[in-house]
Amino acid sequence: MQKPGLPEGTRDFGPEQSRKRNYIFDTIRAVFIKFGFQPLETPAMENLSTLTGKYGDEGDQLLFKILNNGDFLQKADPDALEARDSARLASSISKRGLRYDLTVPFARFVVMNRHALTFPFKRYQVQPVWRADRPQKGRYREFYQCDVDVIGSDSLLYEAELVQIYDEAFADLQLPVEIRINNRKILYGIAEVAGITDRFTDMTVAIDKLDKIGFDGVRKELSDRGIPAAAVATIEKILSASDLEALQPVFAASETGKQGLEELEQVFRYLEKVPLRNEVRFDITLARGLSYYTGCIFEVLAKGVKMGSIGGGGRYADLTGVFGMPGLSGVGVSFGADRIYDVLDMENLFPDALTESVRILFAAFDEATHLYAFECVSAVRAAGIPADLYPTPGKLKKPFDYAAKCNIPNVAIIGETEMQERTVTVKNQQSGEQKSMSLDELLQYLSGH
């Protein structure tokens, strides 16, 4: 006999967890649909050529690769095999990999189906993704993303809609969040003003850590990355500006920076027109890792909870370009369902009703009454009410025990008398109240209890 186990960083979801997860998915999906997004599903695996080079060097290393079928070593690169060079060998023995996110497969889909799509194309996608990261708290190797993207328009209307979607979905989930927004062009403008456009990435990585390591830490990080002291001083001065207005004079010398400012102002002009239930905040230090973002970027943090971001996204001016379809701008955001689950669980924010499986359990005493009970449970089900029949007739201890453990609120007792009178005796598990009623009365009773 072998010991059963699960691969590192993956999990089973039992009935209760699944119900809670579906609650999250359903809530988010309903908002997506309301905003006019259309469903899309893509395969778990993609050609590696589709995935590699889209997420930076680190991302490439986190891709799960799938071993080719058949006698793959026969066709393996003999030199790489001899040299034990895994990186080089991989391409000759693996041509497919598990998807790393939902955005790149979406871009591939758009390019392949451009003839059939009407732009701007709004799609949502709720599927698992896989990353060969070292698992830890709030980080898994298999996790779900709920993505919404619009492709084929550079209108800032969509940035505003996506903020609204975040706001509404988290309000529906009763989870207070802070939605942070920034613009890649503002970050580039900082680099321009500081005269270090060649060190743009180093700069963003460093200032992204501001709320974690403070100004002193950022200063050190910038210096360590070889950015001159004068530039560090300039950056620090710009970072201390907390609102958009204060940045106006700073970007007098940066066309890109100015443009970033204008974009954010436009987004806020839209948002001023609608009521929002969560805090939306401009955060100049927000950077985000993925290299394809070009305009607005977003991040969502749960308030008062120690957990990484539970959502993020941004504008990418030319994601489809690598697949041979340039000039198509897109913007999208993602909900990290598994982290949202962890936060809702920690904060006890799941609705109580989620634990209920069926409304009523039928229990009978012998073969004859069991048959009548089967008739009854079928009638209840036919009325669209979830119901169950305990499989073995006999003493009532077992079915009552079962009902208690499965959180079933009503138990119907079916005995000789009930069968004769064509009634059922229903006990409410919570109040202990018990009464006899006809089947019609039962249906009415159940729709209320």
Place this chain on the structure above:
RNA sequence: GAGGAUGUAGCUCAGUUGGUUAGAGCGCUAGUUUGUGGCACUAGAGGUCGGGGGUUCGACCCCCCUCAUUCUCCCCA
């Protein structure tokens, strides 16, 4: 990729400086007037102590190796 922690019953964990037959709680099964659950009581099943090697008269305990899980850093949802 770097570093730490933990592996003992189905689950959560005790286990003395190394000493006879390895424990508890929960869960499970069966009972406690054969038409009534959560509670209580009684009885019972269930472990090659992650695996391999070593030290020792003797190892759950000490040493080495290995596997698995988990946490932190990097990075991310």
